[in-house]
Amino acid sequence: MMRPLCCIVGPTAAGKSALALQLAHARGLSIVSADSRQLYRHFNVGTAKPTREEQALVPHYGIDCVDPVERYSAHRWAESASSWCRAATDQGAPPLIVGGTGLYLRALVTPLAPVPTLDxxxxxxxxxxxxxxxxxxxxxxxxxxxxxxxxxxxxxxxxxxxxxxxxxxxxxxxxxGPGQGLASATGPVRYLVVDPGPGLAVRIEARVQAMVAAGFVEEIEQLRTHVPSDAPAWNASGYGVMREAVEGRLTLGAAIERVIIETRQYAKRQRTWFRHQLPSQQVTHVNPLAPTAVAEALAWWDAAHQQDGVHA
CATH class of the missing domain: 1.10.20 (Histone, subunit A)
Incomplete structure (x- = not known):
């Protein structure tokens, strides 16, 4: 029987990655990132990319895959994710899909046609x-x-x-339209939606402030020396606004406030997508701030595999 496809999803800054890392480490899993920003090399601080230590603790796929000047579609990601999932399974560390890019998740389980290539x-x-x-x-x-x-x-x-x-x-x-997806190659899909509720707004502000403290501005200063201004990677949330600050067109304080507002707006859109696009019967919710969050995540993984006749 095919192993179920388990996905940890939720809005940005909700705490998906931390919870997924604990689950993956406890159950000997690999993490396949479904984040359209973490694909790009060199864009690290502003994308909240897993640290080297975290990537050493648990195998990660979908991180640092393409150069900043490349355009990466959901269709292409779904094809890559299929290969990553097979590789993870073959190496004895089953894949756990983790991310908040809704279109990537949709492409993973629903066949999509290739998006037209533009000159x-x-x-x-x-x-x-x-x-x-x-x-x-x-x-x-x-x-x-x-x-x-x-x-x-x-x-x-x-x-x-x-x-x-x-x-x-x-x-x-x-x-x-019709296309080649991963749906036919996987077992049942199970989603763990991670969301702290009203506390998300505070977490977003704290994350942006932490990024600045961790060198977000310095990262952009360095990226500007070798990444063209029209490179797709610059579209990652926060980078365009912070680049305005680095280039003197906006004060740092104003840029930080704008990034916080834009990130909250993005999180709102993510929540809407997850609420309307995921089949409710395949969804389990967890508050990452609850003291039982890790235990709930472990139980979700174990139940998915026992229910579908596959041993974890």
């Missing part, structure tokens, strides 16, 4: 015009060209508009 020169030519659009204008363009994507964040809106203009197709059509 790099035409993208560069279009970029200056796209940069002039404020959010309201960008929303109007997306509502016309690809309305199914018009509720998303700025990065997704930009991608939807440029795909429609340059490829002549809607990115939403590709994402909803």
């Amino acid at each position: 790099a020169d035409r993208r560069r030519a279009l970029a200056p015009w796209l940069d002039t659009l404020d959010r309201a204008e960008l929303l109007r363009w997306c509502a016309r060209l690809d309305p199914a994507r018009a509720h998303l964040g700025r990065t997704q809106l930009l991608r939807a508009v440029e795909t429609a203009l340059l490829a002549g197709t809607r990115i939403s059509d590709a994402l909803d």
Whole structure:
């Protein structure tokens, strides 16, 4: 019988990684990161990437996979994740999917068609015009060209508009179309949604402050010396705003406040996605602040495998 696919998910700063690390260490598992930001090399502090010590404690996949100038789609991640899951299983450390990128999770269990590849020169030519659009204008363009994507964040809106203009197709059509996913290659899917509830706002602020203390500004100063300003990796949450501070276009205090606000908005969108997109019968909730959180996570993993006739 196929082993169930277990995923620890939740909004940013909720405490997914810490809980997953404890579970993985206790049960001899590998962690497959479903985080669209941690894929990029050199972008470490602002993405809350697992430390070297954490990666040495538990095998990690999906970390430091691509250069900052590369574009990485959900379809490509799902294909890679399939290989990582097989490799982890073959090495005797079953995979635990951990992350908050909803589209990656969807691509993992639902077949997706490949997103159109865009010509790099035409993208560069279009970029200056796209940069002039404020959010309201960008929303109007997306509502016309690809309305199914018009509720998303700025990065997704930009991608939807440029795909429609340059490829002549809607990115939403590709994402909803048939393709090759991982669903047929896995057993039942189980989700552990990690969310501290009202305490998340405080955790987000604390995380941003901790990132600054850990060298977020210094990291950006160093990245600017070798990463082009239009590299996709700069779209990672917080980096664009903090780069404005490094370049003198914003005070550090104002930048920190903006990053906190944008991160809270992103977490709100994540919560909405998890609430509406995950099958309720496959979901277990846990508050990471509860003293029983680790025990609940262990019980969730064990129950999933016992229930589906697979020994952990």
